[in-house]
Amino acid sequence: MKKVLLTLLFMFSFDTLSLNAKSYRWEQGETFLSFLRKQGISQKLYYGLDSDDRELLAEIRAGQRYTIIRRKRDKTILIPVTDELQVKITKRGKRGKIILEPIPFEVLKGSIHLKVTSREPLKELYRKTHSRGLVKALKEAYSSLNLKSIKRGDTITIFYEQKRRKKRAISNPKILASLITIGGKRYYSYLADDGRYYDSLGREYRVVTKRYSPYVKPVKRCRVSSRFTYKRFHPILHRYKAHLGVDYAAPYGTPIRAISDGKVIRKGYRGGYGKSITVQHSKGLKSLYAHMSRYRGDLKVGDRISKGSIIGYVGSTGRSTGPHLHLGIYKYGKAVNPERYINIREKRCYVKRLKGRELAKLKRKVVAYRAKFRRISKTGGNPIFVKNGIYLYKKNETKKS
Ligand SMILES: [Zn+2]
Structure with a gap:
């Protein structure tokens, strides 16, 4: 019926083996080396990694969930190291391998259009999505705008995406474009390539204070x-x-x-x-x-x-x-x-402005979203819901196992 908004970035190659997969928790005091010893895997593999990778492996914290997939005498161990990276240890007979690889995830595209009916717009946004992350992301998208000035009758519109792995959220949602109307005044915010938020004219929603000398010494070395x-x-x-x-x-x-x-x-x-x-x-x-x-x-x-x-x-x-x-x-x-x-030295406030090619890119984004903003005010959007604080699902998603 509707356009599929689900983008599969990686395939869950190990999911097909899930019958043989078991989940464990990283123990208190466990080091990567002691873990290898326990699993009967050569520590030489660890020393074969470059120092950056070894440093990253020291980041594995107690309680971290990891997976062991067994197949006859072979096994694969998958341990998430960051939100996006996992270490994959494979053992085939006597041969082993350790690599760091991206964790498979999907990107859900969400949108919401909200007409504020109370004095607490952010609470309303939370009630509609159960996503604290989205509320936080909205504050970031408008860091120099006072969101407390949003009143009853104003609107909040957000286009965003959320990474998900096995129905669980990975990191906070990312707002791509949003519009807040306050008393009829429109505040658009767009995510630019530098990861910051700008209005339609390329002015950043962030005020930076810098130390600045308005007057300089007239002679050097005196x-x-x-x-x-x-x-x-x-x-x-x-x-x-x-x-x-x-x-x-x-x-x-x-x-x-x-x-x-x-x-x-x-x-x-x-x-x-x-x-x-x-x-x-x-x-x-x-x-x-x-x-x-x-x-x-x-x-x-x-x-x-x-x-x-x-x-x-x-x-x-x-x-x-x-x-x-x-x-x-x-x-x-x-x-x-x-x-x-x-x-x-004075403190001066600067608002970054996009110029040249960066500004041209932003303007193209502004044009591309124009129709989307118009459409969503009629449909109300298609938000991503959060259940129990971690599980993500969309209204139009059919229930799968
Ligand atoms: Zn003098």
Whole structure:
């Protein structure tokens, strides 16, 4: 009747022998080597594995179920190591073999369309599927969206898949595409190739905070020779005078860099400051670079410059006792201590955006799902149900042994 949504990825080759298969549990304190000895299998086989595989075998935990299939004097032992890998030990007469192989599983495709009727949408989703994993997966698909804002009358639509082995769930369901409407506003979320979730425009549903320096040091490899103060003894003037900046002592010709993005608003000789440049930044901030030996050749007033770009070179022009850069920072015209700005680290929030080919791929997905979203709002979807927390079944699945 309906399209078969069941995809068989691997065949259960050993299921045909299931009459001779018996299930056991990995004992407490058992090691892989002691296990081989018990099974009468040469330990040499273990030492023949590469170190990564041996490390993986150390992951087998007490209580882990495994299978032994006996056939006359031969046997095959299957021990799951991870959700996706199993170790297969075969013994035929005197010859044995150990290999790691993917565990056969099937992928169930599920979908659900839910019209929220209560104040607890996630509980409703759980009641409809009995899958805690699906609720968890939905939170991941919308990690930066507040799912508590979903109200009565809103909708949740999910297309997902779930790996299953012998009717048991393997790992959590994976949401491929979903739509949540909150007060008529639509929030689509699509799984991209990088395993993350993006909206229709390629903006990630995740906010990353990173440490970031909005202002950089104007001279590399220098020392602070004089700090910002309202009262310091001036070595040339021989009187107390405010020092409304910071001095960085550095050799002649050391490049001077803009502390942040901005625009050159002044360039020229300014009395005591000598050859100097003033840059206007955002947030009412200005920076002054003084005592330069020379300016960067092509730099003009009005030029836009980026953070860290060279604007000139260290010198000793104006009222100066040796090569250094005097850096002044002004906030709305008032001198502030530059050391409070240089190399401060701010937390910034970033939302990743897909670009180029990745974005084009996502857009194709968006188009492909358009009709599916339309259809499901009429049918209600075809969810995968979970029984007793582990067994998976679908409504339209006929009962098999
Ligand atoms: Zn100075």
